[in-house]
Amino acid sequence: MAGKGRTRRALRQAETLIRDAGLSVTMQLTTRPGHATELARRAAESGVGIVVAMGGDGTVREVATGLFGSESTLALIPMGSGDDFARSLGIPRTLPESFELLQSGVVSACDVGEDSSGLFICLSGVGFAAEVAYEAVRSRVFRGSAGYFMGVFKALMGLRPFSMRLHVDDGPREMDALFALVQNTPYCGGGQWMAPAAKLDDGLFDIVIVKPVSRMELVRTLPKVYSGKHIDHPAIEVIRSSTARIETDAPLRKLLDGDVMGSEALDSRVRAGALRVLTPQSSPLVPVGSSLTSSP
16 A cells, blocks of 8 residues: 555545455555565465555556466555556546455456566556656656646657667567557556557557657647547557567667656566456456455
8 A cells, every 4th residue: 555645545434444344454554665566475475365556556566566476366446646557447446436346346367568677567668658757757846647748748849759670479670659658558647548459368468659740740649549549540550469679779768657767678578367456347357256255
């Protein structure tokens, strides 16, 4: 559980829901980067059946890293500004409704991405999208949506296409691009429907490539990502592959979910069904197990 902001304010409500439901739950607050991974790994090694991540995509990614490859199941109570992983799974973003899944949800097997720099649950990428995230994090004045739009503005000012060699299942390809996103989830960036056809249990990435266009054309197209209509633009190509390696002549920042990495080459692969998650019965994922209340 992330230990600040909105999540802290929801703690008392969560404790009330737990008490009223008669569940036995141990709560632990994270205090530093990587702490959620340590706690989740320790829980998995101890045989804990359900580990609940209460926070945003960053917290979920850390917990998923700790549970990766184990028999423990990840449950989500979304409390972040983006919550794209929860959105992609069909998990409600209100605390009472997401908490209800602890009793009514089903266990599903979910794909995760593994890159040379670590695991990711939503995406890896290079180019404009990584620069937006970098500039948004650098902003000391603007946070949340304001920080994101400031990041977009600054990244647009420095917009440059780059040449890349993309290695996928079908072989290598060379092309120029403004950015490339290796999507595990259909959503990213706080509700952007970047890869509408992406599925979390098909063993494939949807690689969204935006080829060079003018700044003005990019500005006109960006709002369409919230409806998925950007996919029809002639400068956008989607490639499906279980692997994605991107080589560039000049070093580029790399994005893993919301975290900006150094200039190490992007080298991602799907780990099919490597994460057990608790989902609604209406989730697009196929259930592989029962709910918490019927688990030992």
